[in-house]
Amino acid sequence: MEIKLEVFDMVFTPEDRLGKQCLLLPLLLLAAWKVGSGQLHYSVPEEAKHGTFVGRIAQDLGLELAELVPRLFRMASKDREDLLEVNLQNGILFVNSRIDREELCGRSAECSIHLEVIVDRPLQVFHVDVEVRDINDNPPLFPVEEQRVLIYESRLPDSVFPLEGASDADVGSNSILTYKLSSSEYFGLDVKINSDDNKQIGLLLKKSLDREEAPAHNLFLTATDGGKPELTGTVQLLVTVLDVNDNAPTFEQSEYEVRIFENADNGTTVIKLNASDRDEGANGAISYSFNSLVAAMVIDHFSIDRNTGEIVIRGNLDFEQENLYKIRIDATDKGHPPMAGHCTVLVRILDKNDNIPEIALTSLSLPVREDAQFGTVIALISVNDLDSGANGQVNCSLTPHVPFKLVSTFKNYYSLVLDSALDRESVSAYELVVTARDGGWPSLWATASLSVEVADVNDNAPAFAQPEYTVFVKENNPPGCHIFTVSARDADAQENALVSYSLVERRVGERALSSYISVHAESGKVYALQPLDHEELELLQFQPRQPNPDWRYSASLRAGMHSSVHLEEAGILRAGPGGPDQQWPTVSSATPEPEAGEVSPPVGAGVNSNSWTFKYGPGNPKQSGPGELPDKFIIPGSPAIISIRQEPANSQIDKSDFITFGKKEETKKKKKKKKGNKTQEKKEKGNSTTDNSDQ
16 A cells, blocks of 8 residues: 655645645645555655655654654665755655756656655664656757758658657656647658657658759757646758759668667677668669767667678677667668668667675664564665566575564565574574575575674573582681682673672571671682581570481571572481481482471572571381480481480470480580580590591
């Protein structure tokens, strides 16, 4: 669907303007058309003055005036960008400089200025055609100021002598010419319409000439065009009357038509002409030549044999430069004076597929964010092929298996748009190849490469190499010693990939975990802030919901972001005095089951929290049931002993007494002993621990 708006130069009285605006407003509103659905058309006469109103382009495109500047409203044109301009204050398209239709489009029947209107945020492209209407601003012109015509006195009435007509640079009715000859009793005007719809004129001899009575005649030929007001052009005809030789050579046809493909080899025969003369001897001997009024481009591309009348190619024929040659031929005898016959050869050039399509990339929106929405415009592409017909029809295609596609917007204009999701971590850049292929046979094609970089967004959380780490630390370590290094990686790039570390705060007895250990925010190094005293940690109490033969003593260190790492001090429990030795399975302290006793979830990135818990679970189905558990356990390599006291299920006593840490061979009350007995305690402890006490 196309909407054309004609713009006329009119003068309205104040009383008429309101009514005229009311009539034009609905038409202007209908002109708005968005990209992908059609285009906008306007019309303006050539030679319009600077500032002439063309159309309310912003309103017709559905754009608000206030958004023209913020959205970087601009126009682009392959024709002439300076001919038209838009007032960004009121959105009106107006004539900016002189528009000469003949200079812009030559003799083409249609003439328009194609504009690409581009706005950003989001990127939109509109196509606007402004038709340039012809006005009658060119008078008919003859190729020379005077034409000389030689006529033998023996020529009979009704003989016709060809004349060179005028040409008019305008089109349509402005270029339709009528001819008039000045008054003469001997001559009249002969006008015929030839095969290319042009008028062929000749000087008609109305009655016999007498050279002795009038050796020369001066006439004026006037050409008038069909414009309003009409314009005229005049040429002087100088007729010379010749004597003696009374028969001129004649051709079988007054007009010949030849078709030949462009790029034909030099020396290729176009046509071989044959004229005849009824005279004898020298008066009947004929030589062939191009007429003196033939165009220079004919001489550049063709030659004729004077004796045989054979016309051959002498210069390369290019359909895109010229597709029709009109060649006037003279066949002249050798009488005294010589006489000439005339014909016209029309050489039509046929197109061959000899032009490769051209690809132009404009308005690139790079790089593309990896979270860009489907349909996002990446680039604008235009293609052009100078050939005609199927040879000039171009189709574009894109490298297969890429998350982009080409969308045709208008004729040979395309948009490169996003067609599927991007993931910079999988593919950070795409090398695209656009192929333009014409419809000729054999087909010609061209390619253009486009590198599309994918911009990173922060869509990946840091991740550790493993979810848990187990670290064994000797007690009485020096303050500030480095005990472990955690490392997390982020798949994103640049600032999105920078990782910082922090502790998730938990309670260790009466004190916070951060009073014992710290982690360097940038390096991930974990340090012990003070000497760790195993005896001090024995005071911790744990409260599982029910006994279970699968326990584990663990400490958790969680990193910020979405991953966690655990520092665990773990050992295999075995029964203490009064119970058999037994190996106990362990489970991770990060298990999510509520019966695991994990009650200190992380509060948020950068906030420290800590919990020391016993874990239980179905890790060892061969163990004794809850009512058959040993009442004491020891941790190999440690002076700690775990005491378990079982109570009825409905008991209301403090559950914290169910499990306690105490020193080996001692009860809870012995913890109040003085420091003086500590040497003995260590000795006893050394006798009761295993060989992995330094783990």
